Amino acid sequence: MLSEKINKVLNNQIKIEAESSQAYLAMACWADTCGYEGAAQFLFEHSDEERQHMLKLIHFVNTRGGNVEIFELSKPKGNFENMKELFEALLEHEVMVSENINNLVAVTFEEKDFATHNFLQWYVSEQIEEEALARSILDKMALIGETENGLYLIDNELKALTTGATPSGLAQ
Ligand SMILES: [Fe+2]
Numbered sequence: 001m002l003s004e005k006i007n008k009v010l011n012n013q014i015k016i017e018a019e020s021s022q023a024y025l026a027m028a029c030w031a032d033t034c035g036y037e038g039a040a041q042f043l044f045e046h047s048d049e050e051r052q053h054m055l056k057l058i059h060f061v062n063t064r065g066g067n068v069e070i071f072e073l074s075k076p077k078g079n080f081e082n083m084k085e086l087f088e089a090l091l092e093h094e095v096m097v098s099e100n101i102n103n104l105v106a107v108t109f110e111e112k113d114f115a116t117h118n119f120l121q122w123y124v125s126e127q128i129e130e131e132a133l134a135r136s137i138l139d140k141m142a143l144i145g146e147t148e149n150g151l152y153l154i155d156n157e158l159k160a161l162t163t164g165a166t167p168s169g170l171a172q
């Protein structure tokens with residue numbers, strides 16, 4: 001059984017993961033419109049992953065006898081100056097998510113909810129990876145430079161990071 005407090009903070013995290021999915025969906029659309037195929041594919045996939053993070057939380061709350069509440073989501077930023085600005089925004093977003101996960105873990109200690117604490121370890125590791133990935137993309141951008149050729153190379157690098165699977169809802 002989940003305490004009221006844990007139920008509340010997990011619901012908040014469900015909302016954050018849903019908003020992450022929306023944020024990357026908006027970024028994917030921008031990249032697609034600009035003709036950055038690799039970046040668009042990478043971001044569409046990332047958006048799907050965030051939805052999976054949300055669903056994983058929803059199933060956990062339901063399994064533990066909690067109550068899931070689906071909230072209204074805020075409109076994400078859909079316009080960017082360039083790829084660098086987009087990936088800086090992505091990193092900033094992931095850092096915010098990591099902080100939230102850390103706070104969540106702290107609440108599980110307060111509430112002595114070690115089952116939820118254990119469950120959240122997956123998210124702790126995932127955040128380390130996602131922050132590192134965003135930083136490595138920005139590092140590559142700085143290294144390659146933002147010339148037209150540079151952007152083409154970056155786009156190919158991003159394509160190489162994708163699974164190549166068709167994002168849900170997209171016909172290939
Ligand atoms: Fe996530």
Ligand SMILES: [Fe+2]
Nearest residue numbers: 020050094130
């Ligand atoms: Fe993420």
